[in-house]
Amino acid sequence: MRTDDLITLLSQTPPRRPPLRLSLAVVVAIAVTMVVNTLVLGLRPDIAMPPLSMAYKSVVLLTLAVIAGGILARVARPVATAGQGVIAAVLFALLVAGSLGWEWSHAAPTAILHSFVLPNFPFCLGAVTIYGAAAAGALTGLMRFYAPADERRAAAAIGFAAAAAGAVGYSIHCPIDSPSFVVVAYGLPIAWVTLASRMLLVRLIRW
Template sequence: MNTDDLIARLATDIAPVRRNAVGRRLATGIALGVLVSIFLVVVTLGVRPDIGPAMRGFPFWMKWGYTISLSIAAIVMTAQLARPDSRSLRWLWLIAIPVLLLAGVGVLELARTPPGEWLAMWLGHSWMVCPWLVLTLAMPIFVGLLWSFRRLAPTRLRAAGAAAGLASGAFAAAIYCLHCPEVSAIFVLTWYSLGILLAASVGALLGPRLLRW
């Protein structure tokens, strides 16, 4: 049997993959993880009591805009790396946009704030726990993405794990906004981002082990 015959036999009766199958699979995994993370926030941390008024203010939407933008950019990367032909990450530069925009807001905040108050604005009231809570909330979403990858075919396992961790951390940070009362852009840029990077690091560490197929 020559190579062409072998390929023809292997391809016989193979059902075509549905359009956007990768996106649907990833969306299902994320949705399952997000539900668990929201449940954890509601049951263990509690939704901030002033969530209604907070959602009418700029700081809340600043945090959500930053975290959701990172989530979208990270999930685009994850979808690329879920395929076996992922050679170049064409949309990697998108991650820099929300970071730079939030950094600009932070600079404006510092310019309007007396230097003696900068440290308090940077640390807030929860800097010691914020990154770890984001990391904890990211784990159910990361597990959901691992489930998604079981039917996909990544070849760059460490990069795929890092992208999945980054997406998990960004979605978790968006969910954490339901509890977090901090309002400073420089706080969000530092401590939210640290939690997201921790989740990406966990994904990069575990990717080669858990994403094999």
């Protein structure tokens, strides 16, 4: 094909409609996960009168999902744009560290560790992993319409955002709000979905 032919061809082709924004896709993933979670697992028993600790858990997980969505949107372009990611990450780490410090200074270690021997712990690990994997599949399909500068980083960002969205969706079922529990039971699946995505999704988002 001659280059001039290609130019003619492309100039006669209407420009593509932009795909769904990735940050918006994370919001959709949260909403879908919440609906599926409500239908399949149900809501936590005290959802009608939620304790203050649930607000803490929701804020932490939603903040994480917002940060993840922002990262995902930024890494999806050939030229990475500047963002407030580092500041947000530092503030988030301070929030989590502060809540962990508060819990360990106010509660007995046995009470904190007790939640890890409940059946909720492996269930949380599994549920967040499954929701995260499903959302990662959807976000991968969407990422194919984008052009990430660094495909490994973009693949990891897909897993991170998907698992964070899954964690938010699942959190309305899980009645345990202990900061230590949230960090471990939600943090571990987010970490391994991120790692697995980084290893497995790179080939699927090449452009």
